[in-house]
Amino acid sequence: MSDSITAVEHEVLAAVLQVRTHVLQVLLWQRARKPDAGRWSLPGGRLGPDEDVEHSIRRQLAEKVDVRQLSHVEQLSVFSAPDRRPDTRMVATAFLGLVPSHVDPAVPEDTSWHPVDRLPETAFDHRAIVERARGRLRAKLSYTNIGFAIAPPEFTISELRTHYSAALGYTVSATNLQRVLARRGVLEPTGETAPPGRAGGRPAALFRFAAGGLEVTDQFAVLRPPAGPYAHSSVR
Amino acid sequence: MSDSITAVEHEVLAAVLQVRTHVLQVLLWQRARKPDAGRWSLPGGRLGPDEDVEHSIRRQLAEKVDVRQLSHVEQLSVFSAPDRRPDTRMVATAFLGLVPSHVDPAVPEDTSWHPVDRLPETAFDHRAIVERARGRLRAKLSYTNIGFAIAPPEFTISELRTHYSAALGYTVSATNLQRVLARRGVLEPTGETAPPGRAGGRPAALFRFAAGGLEVTDQFAVLRPPAGPYAHSSVR
Numbered sequence: 001m002s003d004s005i006t007a008v009e010h011e012v013l014a015a016v017l018q019v020r021t022h023v024l025q026v027l028l029w030q031r032a033r034k035p036d037a038g039r040w041s042l043p044g045g046r047l048g049p050d051e052d053v054e055h056s057i058r059r060q061l062a063e064k065v066d067v068r069q070l071s072h073v074e075q076l077s078v079f080s081a082p083d084r085r086p087d088t089r090m091v092a093t094a095f096l097g098l099v100p101s102h103v104d105p106a107v108p109e110d111t112s113w114h115p116v117d118r119l120p121e122t123a124f125d126h127r128a129i130v131e132r133a134r135g136r137l138r139a140k141l142s143y144t145n146i147g148f149a150i151a152p153p154e155f156t157i158s159e160l161r162t163h164y165s166a167a168l169g170y171t172v173s174a175t176n177l178q179r180v181l182a183r184r185g186v187l188e189p190t191g192e193t194a195p196p197g198r199a200g201g202r203p204a205a206l207f208r209f210a211a212g213g214l215e216v217t218d219q220f221a222v223l224r225p226p227a228g229p230y231a232h233s234s235v236r
Numbered sequence: 237m238s239d240s241i242t243a244v245e246h247e248v249l250a251a252v253l254q255v256r257t258h259v260l261q262v263l264l265w266q267r268a269r270k271p272d273a274g275r276w277s278l279p280g281g282r283l284g285p286d287e288d289v290e291h292s293i294r295r296q297l298a299e300k301v302d303v304r305q306l307s308h309v310e311q312l313s314v315f316s317a318p319d320r321r322p323d324t325r326m327v328a329t330a331f332l333g334l335v336p337s338h339v340d341p342a343v344p345e346d347t348s349w350h351p352v353d354r355l356p357e358t359a360f361d362h363r364a365i366v367e368r369a370r371g372r373l374r375a376k377l378s379y380t381n382i383g384f385a386i387a388p389p390e391f392t393i394s395e396l397r398t399h400y401s402a403a404l405g406y407t408v409s410a411t412n413l414q415r416v417l418a419r420r421g422v423l424e425p426t427g428e429t430a431p432p433g434r435a436g437g438r439p440a441a442l443f444r445f446a447a448g449g450l451e452v453t454d455q456f457a458v459l460r461p462p463a464g465p466y467a468h469s470s471v472r
Binding site for chain 2: 082143216
């Protein structure tokens with residue numbers, strides 16, 4: 001294989017996930033034109049000449065689907081199979097985007113939310129990107145505080161459990177969830193309680209996430225340095 | 237910004253790390269030509285027309301620096317600042333590569349290992365890529381079994397601690413390291429002991445990593461599904 005110059009097109013794509021009506025959903029738009037007309041596609045587009053991939057995906061999400069209330073964006077992976085699109089050689093940098101459940105971004109007519117477990121016919125390799133996004137979210141729920149990015153600002157433990165269960169794809173115990181997150185210092189009580197539910201009973205305490213940025217919460221204590229610049233490792 | 241076609245060049249680069257003489261080191265080659273002649277560069281090169289980025293980096297590492305004994309390779313991140321190289325617009329997919337400490341790959345004359353804490357003058361944004369690689373390794377030592385990829389096949393706890401300390405950049409306690417890794421089922425005894433050292437004393441037990449592939453070892457037990465396809469989450 002030669003080292004001659006190979007100019008490839010470069011696109012950025014985002015799997016934007018949100019827990020909606022207790023189900024993890026992804027934002028897709030329906031392609032009107034070839035290739036893969038009629039199929040559902042992740043939002044994004046070509047990398048511009050004067051931007052890096054992070055700027056590009058944020059710009060394109062803002063321009064195309066009015067998703068400006070992203071609580072978290074991170075690179076997932078490069079998708080670069082030579083035949084990933086039939087029309088052209090295109091390398092994609094794929095992102096995970098998260099939207100907290102209390103906002104409802106305005107989206108264009110060709111765009112809608114779809115449960116990640118029941119995707120419509122997707123374009124190109126976009127299904128694999130959605131699966132990668134879900135896997136990343138699931139993994140990070142286990143060892144980081146990334147729940148802050150899917151939950152509303154304040155919540156009862158029962159509500160938080162609904163979010164974790166939706167994102168993970170299986171039911172978690174509210175009792176254990178509270179115990180683990182409290183022990184790790186991830187949650188803090190707001191001091192308020194939620195209005196009593198129709199079921200009656202004691203009013204439930206409200207909590208919030210202690211930090212608004214992503215942190216690894218679950219390092220080996222033994223592997224933590226004594227103090228200083230690594231006290232909170234960057235997650236990447 | 238227009239959506240007109242922007243063809244960019246695409247390269248793959250790897251920060252190949254190894255613990256050598258108790259120090260975490262990275263493989264670099266010295267550039268003979270402009271731009272950045274004389275500076276030290278990560279191995280890699282342009283993405284070929286018929287390969288994806290993973291094939292490309294493995295091919296180029298094998299061709300250029302004879303690093304075929306990689307124990308682990310993973311994508312780190314895309315580096316895509318428009319001015320990251322002075323000569324051309326080039327998007328880079330950066331990888332972390334690991335070489336276990338018992339092998340010594342043959343490398344070309346212009347190529348050598350450098351402690352990540354004392355890098356020579358590096359080309360372009362390659363220092364940032366090395367730092368990203370080190371950060372990823374450090375983070376994954378905490379919540380995965382990635383130690384398998386830096387350690388020799390069998391080791392005493394004292395030897396393993398040397399590897400963890402080098403990769404983390406600070407000293408960890410052998411006692412705590414053994415306790416934590418044993419509790420998580422990461423290590424298993426080989427049943428053999430190492431020849432007694434010059435210090436005398438009891439011969440030390442030899443261990444190995446129980447799994448040869450990357451696994452998350454440190455998920456919330458409470459967030460683990462009961463069984464089935466997610467019993468070991470993929471790390472990505």
